[in-house]
Amino acid sequence: MKTLYRQYIVVTLAVIVISITMSMLLIGQIYKSQIRPDTDAKNYGVAQEVQQILKAMPKESADAYFQSIAKLGYQIGVIYPDGSLTSYGSEFKKTKLTPEMLDIVGTDDVYHGIRDYNGSSYFMNHFANDIRNTIGISFQLNDESYAFFIRQENATLFSEMHLLIVSFIIITALVILLTMILLARQLVRPLKQLQQATKQIALENYDIQLSIDRDDELGQLATQFQKMANRLAENDQIKKDFINNVSHDFQSPLLNIQGYANVLKDADNTEEERVQYLEIIEQETKRLSALTKQLLLLSSLDQKNLPVQKKTFSLDKQLKERLFAKRWKLDDKQMELVYELEPVEVFADEQLMEQVWDNLLSNAIRYSEDKGKIIVTCSKKDNQIFVTIKDKGIGIPEEALEKVKERFYRVDPSRSSQSSGLGLAIVTEIVNRHGGQFTIESELGKGTKVTVVLNIQ
Numbered sequence: 001m002k003t004l005y006r007q008y009i010v011v012t013l014a015v016i017v018i019s020i021t022m023s024m025l026l027i028g029q030i031y032k033s034q035i036r037p038d039t040d041a042k043n044y045g046v047a048q049e050v051q052q053i054l055k056a057m058p059k060e061s062a063d064a065y066f067q068s069i070a071k072l073g074y075q076i077g078v079i080y081p082d083g084s085l086t087s088y089g090s091e092f093k094k095t096k097l098t099p100e101m102l103d104i105v106g107t108d109d110v111y112h113g114i115r116d117y118n119g120s121s122y123f124m125n126h127f128a129n130d131i132r133n134t135i136g137i138s139f140q141l142n143d144e145s146y147a148f149f150i151r152q153e154n155a156t157l158f159s160e161m162h163l164l165i166v167s168f169i170i171i172t173a174l175v176i177l178l179t180m181i182l183l184a185r186q187l188v189r190p191l192k193q194l195q196q197a198t199k200q201i202a203l204e205n206y207d208i209q210l211s212i213d214r215d216d217e218l219g220q221l222a223t224q225f226q227k228m229a230n231r232l233a234e235n236d237q238i239k240k241d242f243i244n245n246v247s248h249d250f251q252s253p254l255l256n257i258q259g260y261a262n263v264l265k266d267a268d269n270t271e272e273e274r275v276q277y278l279e280i281i282e283q284e285t286k287r288l289s290a291l292t293k294q295l296l297l298l299s300s301l302d303q304k305n306l307p308v309q310k311k312t313f314s315l316d317k318q319l320k321e322r323l324f325a326k327r328w329k330l331d332d333k334q335m336e337l338v339y340e341l342e343p344v345e346v347f348a349d350e351q352l353m354e355q356v357w358d359n360l361l362s363n364a365i366r367y368s369e370d371k372g373k374i375i376v377t378c379s380k381k382d383n384q385i386f387v388t389i390k391d392k393g394i395g396i397p398e399e400a401l402e403k404v405k406e407r408f409y410r411v412d413p414s415r416s417s418q419s420s421g422l423g424l425a426i427v428t429e430i431v432n433r434h435g436g437q438f439t440i441e442s443e444l445g446k447g448t449k450v451t452v453v454l455n456i457q
Contacts, residue, residue: 012180016173039126040115043135046074047110047150051137059141066148077131077149079105085131090153093129101131104138106145111136114151127154190218194225206233250291253284294422297355308349308433315385315454316341316378318350322357323376329365330374339376344385347457352430359423360389360450367448368393383456390449396442404440427452 050069057065066076070089077095078086079102085095104111117125117133125133134149190212197208208229212222260277263269269277319341330337346353364374368391375390396404405428424440431438431452442448 009181009184012177012184016177020173035126037115040112040135043114043151044110044112047135047137047148050148050150051139054139054141057141059144062141069150073153073155075129075134075151075153077134079147079149081144081146090129090155092131095131098132101136101147101149104136105147107138109138111147111149113149129154187218190214190222194222197225197229201229201232204236206230206236250288253287256284257281291422294426297426308352310347310349312345312347313350314343315346315348315353315387316343318354319357319376319378319387322354322361325358326361326365333365333368334371335365335368336371336373337376338373341376341378342380344378344380344456346385346454348434348454349430352433356427356430356452357387359427360452363423364389364391364393364448364450367391380456385454385456387452387454388449390447392447395444395446395448396440397444398442401440401442405438 053065054062066078066088070076073089075090075092076088077092078088079097080086083102085097087095101111101113103109111134113132113134113136117128117130131149134151136147136149138145138147140146190210193210193212197210200206200208206229208226210222210226212219214222260281264274264277319339323337323339327337361374361376368374372392375388377386377388379386405424428438431454435455437451437453439451439453440448441451
């Protein structure tokens with residue numbers, strides 16, 4: 001498998017190699033077009049000066065003169081009339097003479113070996129220790145024809161400054177390479193953590209703690225990934241709680257129905273007892289039916305792509321209808337109802353909003369004491385509609401105000417038979433789907449006030 005770390009190092013090395021290669025090619029072109037001709041011209045100037053001095057010099061002094069020039073940092077090769085070659089200074093690594101070099105003896109021709117030498121690639125020719133990489137000129141001593149070939153020694157050409165430059169380039173390349181390796185490790189380490197984290201999530205293990213503390217994009221990715229893992233853990237727990245609660249809420253009425261159905265089989269039951277048992281079975285059946293409807297509604301609301309069938313309708317009229325539908329429950333508990341509904345129209349899903357008012361009113365009645373009071377108001381301000389339902393019931397503890405919007409959450413588990421724990425979750429989903437707000441204010445023992453805010457359009 002090609003790891004990111006390996007790819008990063010390979011790419012880095014490739015970039016360095018390509019950069020050096022391109023630099024060498026560019027330097028080679030500069031050397032060929034500018035430096036090489038200049039070097040040839042400078043050495044030719046030195047050769048001419050040597051030639052002029054040799055013209056006025058006796059033959060027996062020539063050898064000492066060439067040795068003195070060699071000490072100044074030059075390599076010299078002299079062809080004697082008998083065709084032998086004598087070197088002064090550092091030995092040439094390659095001493096093979098070409099016919100072109102031999103042909104200048106006794107002539108005025110000049111051998112431009114530095115300019116025309118092609119022994120190696122481009123600028124490396126500058127340091128080729130080859131007698132062909134020289135400037136050659138003929139000279140006369142006692143009417144005998146000689147020729148000498150001259151160039152600067154590599155030690156002279158490669159000065160301390162050149163050494164510093166080359167060392168600087170090498171050190172820079174090494175520092176860049178080491179830096180890239182360290183940077184690659186820093187880059188890959190958090191990615192490996194994220195890779196391991198994704199494997200754990202794939203195994204449905206959401207208990208993940210990432211130790212990535214960075215201020216860059218990787219740090220932001222790790223933060224968002226951690227939030228995602230935490231959210232998945234919460235959703236997983238909610239799913240498990242949901243299954244447990246649904247199982248419990250279905251099991252309880254089913255057991256009651258089964259139990260009283262078995263009791264009805266007893267022939268010794270009186271007519272009054274049979275009626276009583278049938279009423280209990282009917283109540284439990286209605287409870288199951290209501291729970292099923294709420295689950296189906298909540299399931300449909302979970303489908304975010306499910307369209308909301310909005311239309312314009314009279315909201316105050318809908319509230320009045322819901323209030324009158326609950327009248328028998330209010331009378332049964334001898335409760336007082338006060339309402340003040342301002343005529344207003346809203347653009348919303350009529351059936352869903354009916355479910356909202358039904359759930360909120362049912363809660364207000366269910367958790368109010370006998371002979372209590374419920375106040376319902378509807379008003380509009382600017383482009384918003386405010387609907388409030390206030391009761392003087394048992395209230396909700398402060399720490400449970402937000403939790404009551406969660407599915408199957410019940411403030412008092414002992415009163416679970418009165419509610420499925422889905423009503424406020426359904427209200428929250430419907431109001432959110434309409435782009436509204438749903439808030440709850442409550443004080444334990446003094447009552448609860450719920451407010452739904454909707455946009456008119």
